[in-house]
Amino acid sequence: KPQLFSRKLYSEILDKTFSITVTMRTLDLIDAAYGFDFYILKTPKEDLNSKFGMDLKRAMLLRLASRDPNLHPNDQSKRQQIYDKYRGFEIPKEEAEWVGLTLAEAVEKQRQLEKKDPPIFKVYVDELVKQFD
Template identity: 35%
Template sequence: MSCRPVENVPIPLSYPRELHQGLWGGEAVIKGYQHRGRNASLIPHWWVPSLHRTVLYSEVLDRWMELVVTQRAVQLVHDHHGLDMYLLKVGRYAVVLKTRACDIVSLLGLRIKREILLALARGSLWPDDPKRREELLKKYSEFIVPEEQVEWYGLTVGEAIKKLRVEQAAAGPPPPLKHQYRAELIEKLKFLRDNPETVSAPESDSWLSKMNPFASRTVEKT
């Protein structure tokens, strides 16, 4: 039996802008080469996922949405028993793991997931049906996180920078540190004035003074 090295190179994927306008279920465009004949040379070829329009329902948002999807995305939604669970969880056999943003690979999917998380955090889902709202809050209780964290989820870098600048402008400029240091110095001087019996001697930075066991660092005032 002869052994030979086998290349294990990851398949290069290309993510076009259209990917962020739908749910592709992790699929992407693949660029490669193929043989068109027995003696023909390799010819560049693009493999593009098959896309179609369908309607998906979010029970948290109580909304039907027309989306461009792949067959794999539809299968993942069915495997997770709904669009909400697909966006909030990941994997066909590891449903206890939450979906990371990089696993959705779609700005539209992140927008929908952010809206779902905000509705759960605020408790604003199904405003006209309190019973249904309590059922869904109990069902998705493991995904409820503080609202201040959800507000940053699913934003692009530009949107996050813009949001940060707006919050900083609303909070006002931070106070200069010199005011804090001056207040601390005043408090320290007041303490020394009110407690004159103990005065700390200035410490020397010399390493010889630190090794001297007879050096006194605190003197009592008489």
């Protein structure tokens, strides 16, 4: 049976400390990845095997994609340093929003997207088509 430890782990990208239950192997993997953020970002879904881990990954990727100015709002150089450090993990916001969603969450997200109002040009095209009928 694995030994579990409660540890406080800090995310530079999210600028937050999390109290997480981990195994010794996880701590070793975090060290090997050179930090908590790198571990979360580098580790594939199958190896993370954690809903919380995937939620963290999505939050990190979204912050990187948006270059959120609320990260160290009073220290632009520190913010830029963090964004530069993790630049290799940047993906488009539209893609990051889907990372780590469960099937049920993804289906609901897609349902909400499809439920939105149609683009205005579609409305005009439909009106034009009706005029010719």
